[in-house]
Amino acid sequence: MTSTTPLRRQPVQQRSAKRVERMLEACASLIEEVGYDGVTTTLIAERAGVAVGSLYQFFPDKRAVVQALTLRNLEKFISTVDGRFTSKTLDHWWDAVDTIFDVYVSMHREVPAFSKLHFGDVVDMRLLDDRRDNNTVISDRIAEMISTKFDIPLDKLQLPISIAVQAADGVLNLAFRTDPAGDQKILDEAKALVRGYLSTRLPD
Numbered sequence: 001m002t003s004t005t006p007l008r009r010q011p012v013q014q015r016s017a018k019r020v021e022r023m024l025e026a027c028a029s030l031i032e033e034v035g036y037d038g039v040t041t042t043l044i045a046e047r048a049g050v051a052v053g054s055l056y057q058f059f060p061d062k063r064a065v066v067q068a069l070t071l072r073n074l075e076k077f078i079s080t081v082d083g084r085f086t087s088k089t090l091d092h093w094w095d096a097v098d099t100i101f102d103v104y105v106s107m108h109r110e111v112p113a114f115s116k117l118h119f120g121d122v123v124d125m126r127l128l129d130d131r132r133d134n135n136t137v138i139s140d141r142i143a144e145m146i147s148t149k150f151d152i153p154l155d156k157l158q159l160p161i162s163i164a165v166q167a168a169d170g171v172l173n174l175a176f177r178t179d180p181a182g183d184q185k186i187l188d189e190a191k192a193l194v195r196g197y198l199s200t201r202l203p204d
Contacts, residue, residue: 006067007058020058022048024072027065028113036066036122067127069113070120074128077107077119078141085149093150093202094195097164100142101191104172105182115176139165152203160201164194 011017026047030039041062045052059065080103090096107114119134120127128137142165143157168190175186 006064006071009058011058016058019048019050019054020068023050023055023058023065024069025112027069028111031066031113031116035116039066041065063123066117066123067120070117070123070127073107073111073114073117074119074137074141076111077103078145080107081142082145085145090149093146093152094198096146096149097194097198098191101168101187101194105187108176109181115180135165135169136162157202160198164198167197168194 007020011020023044027039027044030043030047039062041055041059042052044062044065045055048055055065059068081100084099084103085096088095088099090099109115116122119138121134125133128134132140139162140158143154143161146152146161147154147157171186171190171193172182175183175190178186
């Protein structure tokens with residue numbers, strides 16, 4: 001669980017929840033168009049079709065809106081990976097690693113603003129959780145899922161997965177800098193790099 005709560009207050013009524021959802025969608029589309037620095041709370045409110053005062057009822061500033069959007073993307077990433085773990089036959093941990101890669105690449109290509117924000121490093125290295133950096137949040141969740149799926153002790157996974165995530169992050173950034181859709185040759189190299197490293201650290 002994160003210790004950071006971007007919302008000033010939780011929307012209780014369905015109407016309020018839909019309004020917050022429109023704000024997040026508006027924020028994502030604006031970041032896609034003008035980048036994080038070009039977005040303002042006024043622009044978000046206008047795009048969402050709400051008064052800026054309504055936005056401030058739920059969010060103290062632009063950063064909080066982006067934080068909520070990034071947390072939503074994290075939950076989408078985790079739930080999609082978990083769904084594929086459940087629906088697919090994964091004979092080996094590297095099948096799980098390939099699945100995680102594929103979900104990340106798909107989100108990069110398909111989810112508005114994900115290619116600009118990733119998991120929040122553009123805004124703050126601790127956007128997801130004020131106690132841990134963003135990559136640690138991601139690696140901890142991945143380690144937990146692989147531990148559960150393959151019955152590997154969590155303490156055997158945490159450090160190797162953390163290092164693999166850090167290494168993959170750099171190569172994946174290169175892949176998407178080279179090609180907005182992700183240079184496939186570099187994506188393949190990223191998979192090979194992570195599998196090669198983890199094969200020396202995880203049980204066969």
